[in-house]
Amino acid sequence: MTATDTTTEAALVHDVHWKIDYRVKLGRAWSRFMRGLQKQELWGTRCESCQRSYVPAQDYCEACYEKITNWVQLEPTGTLRAATIVYQGFEGGPEAPYVVGAVEIDGTHSLLMHFIGGVDLSDSDAARAVLRDGLRVRAVWSDERTAAITDIKHFAVEQA
Amino acid sequence: MKDHAVISGVGFTSATSPRRQPLSKDELCRQAADLALEHAGVKRSDIDTVIIGDIAGFEASSVSALTIAPFLGLPEYTNIIPISTGGTSGGHLANQAAALVRAGYAERVLCIAPNTFDGPVDLQAVINTNSPMIMEQPLGMGAVHMGAFFPGAYQQRYGVTDDQLMAVGAKNRRHADHNPFAHITSSLADEHAQRMVSTPLRLGMVCPVSSGAIALVVTAESLAVEESPNPLVRITGASSISDGYLGGKRRDFSKFEVVEHLARKVYREAGIIDARRDLDVLELFVPYAPMEYLLQEAFLICGWGEAPGLLEEGATSHGGDIPTNLSGGPLCANPGVAGQMAPIAHVALQLMGQSPTQQAEGAKRGLAHSTGGTFFQFHTATIMERVSA
Numbered sequence: 001m002t003a004t005d006t007t008t009e010a011a012l013v014h015d016v017h018w019k020i021d022y023r024v025k026l027g028r029a030w031s032r033f034m035r036g037l038q039k040q041e042l043w044g045t046r047c048e049s050c051q052r053s054y055v056p057a058q059d060y061c062e063a064c065y066e067k068i069t070n071w072v073q074l075e076p077t078g079t080l081r082a083a084t085i086v087y088q089g090f091e092g093g094p095e096a097p098y099v100v101g102a103v104e105i106d107g108t109h110s111l112l113m114h115f116i117g118g119v120d121l122s123d124s125d126a127a128r129a130v131l132r133d134g135l136r137v138r139a140v141w142s143d144e145r146t147a148a149i150t151d152i153k154h155f156a157v158e159q160a
Numbered sequence: 161m162k163d164h165a166v167i168s169g170v171g172f173t174s175a176t177s178p179r180r181q182p183l184s185k186d187e188l189c190r191q192a193a194d195l196a197l198e199h200a201g202v203k204r205s206d207i208d209t210v211i212i213g214d215i216a217g218f219e220a221s222s223v224s225a226l227t228i229a230p231f232l233g234l235p236e237y238t239n240i241i242p243i244s245t246g247g248t249s250g251g252h253l254a255n256q257a258a259a260l261v262r263a264g265y266a267e268r269v270l271c272i273a274p275n276t277f278d279g280p281v282d283l284q285a286v287i288n289t290n291s292p293m294i295m296e297q298p299l300g301m302g303a304v305h306m307g308a309f310f311p312g313a314y315q316q317r318y319g320v321t322d323d324q325l326m327a328v329g330a331k332n333r334r335h336a337d338h339n340p341f342a343h344i345t346s347s348l349a350d351e352h353a354q355r356m357v358s359t360p361l362r363l364g365m366v367c368p369v370s371s372g373a374i375a376l377v378v379t380a381e382s383l384a385v386e387e388s389p390n391p392l393v394r395i396t397g398a399s400s401i402s403d404g405y406l407g408g409k410r411r412d413f414s415k416f417e418v419v420e421h422l423a424r425k426v427y428r429e430a431g432i433i434d435a436r437r438d439l440d441v442l443e444l445f446v447p448y449a450p451m452e453y454l455l456q457e458a459f460l461i462c463g464w465g466e467a468p469g470l471l472e473e474g475a476t477s478h479g480g481d482i483p484t485n486l487s488g489g490p491l492c493a494n495p496g497v498a499g500q501m502a503p504i505a506h507v508a509l510q511l512m513g514q515s516p517t518q519q520a521e522g523a524k525r526g527l528a529h530s531t532g533g534t535f536f537q538f539h540t541a542t543i544m545e546r547v548s549a
Contacts, residue, residue, distance in 0.1 A: 011182040016220040016279075024293055055408075056295055062404065082413040084308035085359040086300065090284035094300040102309065102408060111408035113296050128359055133316050150298050 029059040032071070037151035040141045042076040044108055053108040076139035077158065078105040083116055083131045085124065097121045103137055103155050117154030130157070165258035165395045167508040167544065168388045169200025169377035172516070175343040175493040178278040181371035185224065186231040188373040189274050192498075193232050196375035201389045202268060204232075207377075209239040209266040211256055212274070213249035213497035215532075218286055219279040228274060239266070246290070247532010248400060249273075250500025251445075251540030255398035257378035267383060271376040276496020277369045291534055292406050304366055304448070306407060306535045308358040311450035313413035315360060318465035320453075322360055327471055328449035329353065329364045329491055335478060336488025339517040343370045343493040365449035367494040374498045374505050381547075393511045396525075397430030397543030407535040419458035422541050427460070430543035432525070435460045440523035441510045442484040443503030445530045447494055452476075452484060455529060459541075478518040486510070486517045503528035504542050511546040
């Protein structure tokens with residue numbers, strides 16, 4: 001380094017690393033929903049006042065703001081409404097490529113976000129042509145279940 | 161009588177990549193504040209309130225608004241207001257300043273929009289932690305992946321091609337060639353632009369991570385009439401809206417449903433009857449190119465599915481009747497909170513006739529928008545109008 005470099009020296013950068021653990025309470029409705037998944041059961045709630053239904057289950061209606069006590073067990077099948085094939089993920093996330101989609105569970109009005117599995121991603125155009133609005137899917141359960149959203153491994157394309 | 165609020169000064173620092181940024185956040189914000197105060201023709205001691213934006217959990221700091229304020233050299237009785245609404249913090253800064261001025265609480269407000277993305281090593285990983293923790297955070301999504309759901313559904317509904325999505329990126333980068341504060345321009349190589357990130361989004365449709373700061377001075381119109389060296393730009397409409405928290409609450413990904421409600425609300429406030437006829441310039445927060453189409457439609461510039469046609473006929477480019485993102489928008493510089501306030505700053509300068517980018521000749525009214533949150537949960541809109549002759 002020459003003496004003149006002191007005025008144009010690169011600014012220093014220090015690495016900062018935080019490792020912090022948290023605990024988050026799920027509340028009554030989501031606890032019951034997750035315990036259902038652990039038993040390979042998909043539960044939603046239906047508003048008795050306006051008949052809107054919710055998956056994941058919630059104990060109030062967003063449309064009419066009535067309390068919901070009506071729980072309904074649902075077939076873990078539905079229709080894909082939107083999806084993306086992730087080719088560039090992020091540190092700590094799943095290994096790309098993988099698919100994430102919004103699934104309308106049969107008989108409900110809301111969308112459940114989840115992984116979509118069982119699609120060959122080696123040809124991106126062919127995979128995009130499959131992963132369209134209207135695709136029928138069914139939940140595949142994880143072998144080890146911990147009362148978490150990942151108790152569903154993914155939704156797989158239903159064979160005709 | 162209640163006062164109006166006008167934007168009386170704008171200060172931009174240059175934008176670059178976080179890696180090349182030699183200045184700290186405090187240094188950048190101070191530079192932006194100095195430029196805005198000088199532009200407005202007021203002194204630090206004239207400021208009675210400072211509003212500073214933040215994105216909670218994105219940086220290795222907590223309430224950076226409060227740590228930045230002491231560096232600005234403001235009088236000791238200055239009110240300090242932090243705003244932290246994720247991707248809409250920047251849009252809320254000017255909107256809140258206008259609310260405080262109209263309410264008679266403040267007379268001259270300094271809005272500071274800091275750089276927010278200098279710290280994170282992998283920004284998508286940080287954004288993933290912002291995702292609904294229990295239900296959706298484990299599903300492998302950062303902002304770009306959430307942003308990919310909308311254009312995929314839009315393509316399927318209206319038969320829009322990948323090339324039509326990329327055309328927005330190309331247009332905005334051409335605009336950015338004339339913006340000295342842009343970080344990415346049309347020099348982006350096509351081989352990079354075509355790389356698929358998350359279908360249907362390719363790299364050329366995705367914003368960069370930038371560094372830079374922006375400041376505004378918002379003043380009571382009765383004072384600005386006497387002291388401002390610039391044409392007066394009044395904030396005639398300012399509003400915000402929120403969708404549901406979970407991504408699954410977006411029922412139809414082919415449109416931004418809540419933005420249509422926001423548009424009708426803010427147009428009523430500002431007296432906009434026919435958006436395409438009454439507005440002269442738009443700066444929309446478009447971190448993913450196809451969002452420009454969805455936002456133009458939700459802001460009632462054209463019918464559903466018609467926005468690609470507007471671009472093809474040149475209406476949304478410089479010289480067209482509804483030029484959109486003459487700055488290049490976030491696709492050309494996205495320094496976090498500063499990127500969110502940039503649309504307001506650029507529209508204000510257009511209406512003053514002082515744009516550092518290509519000037520929309522004779523522009524009188526403009527719309528600025530910002531958005532953020534999981535699956536674009538939040539949006540803000542700001543309508544500005546030149547009231548000087």
